[in-house]
Amino acid sequence: MYYHQTLTDPNNKAASYPQSVGGSSWQSEPQDQYLIRYSDILLMAAELELETNPANAQTYFDMVRDRAFEDVNHRIPVSKAAIFDERGFEFVFEGIRYYDVLRQGLTRAKEMLDVHNEIIWNGKQEAVKNINFPLNKAGLLRIPESQILISEGLLIQNPGW
Numbered sequence: 001m002y003y004h005q006t007l008t009d010p011n012n013k014a015a016s017y018p019q020s021v022g023g024s025s026w027q028s029e030p031q032d033q034y035l036i037r038y039s040d041i042l043l044m045a046a047e048l049e050l051e052t053n054p055a056n057a058q059t060y061f062d063m064v065r066d067r068a069f070e071d072v073n074h075r076i077p078v079s080k081a082a083i084f085d086e087r088g089f090e091f092v093f094e095g096i097r098y099y100d101v102l103r104q105g106l107t108r109a110k111e112m113l114d115v116h117n118e119i120i121w122n123g124k125q126e127a128v129k130n131i132n133f134p135l136n137k138a139g140l141l142r143i144p145e146s147q148i149l150i151s152e153g154l155l156i157q158n159p160g161w
Contacts, residue, residue: 039064039090047083054078064090102139109133136160 046060061078064086068074076082087100101109115131137160148155 037091039067040087040096043083043087043090046078047080050078050080050083061086098139106135106138109139110135134160 042060042064046057046064049057049060058078061083062072062075065074065076066072068090084100084104088097091097098113101112104112110133113131113133115129118129120127120129137158140158140160142161143155143157148157
């Protein structure tokens, strides 16, 4: 559950903190800017501890699942595959899955990201979707040409672009 609470200025309790330092709207409130979620930290810790301290890895993994299911009845043994799957469930639609997939290796990324003749809905029209993950780009994104120009030659375009 998410509760919104405005931070107050320590010197003037009637003023919200962001506005007292020059912020002009709710977009200035620092608590609305999530940089990383605690569950992400726990799953990264579980992955790091998996080889050297499996008991810690299991504890971190269980913390995420216990919070998600609100009980201890859904615990499963921790493994690299279980962590990868849990990250997929935990961070659905958050835009970080692509990088988790890349960490599995380019060949595996191609297997997971390629789409062949998939039927989708484009508005009210059926369409066929094909996506070919380009191995020659190694998963790297295009650097905008404007940034390359601004750098005066210090930045070079990623391979394949």
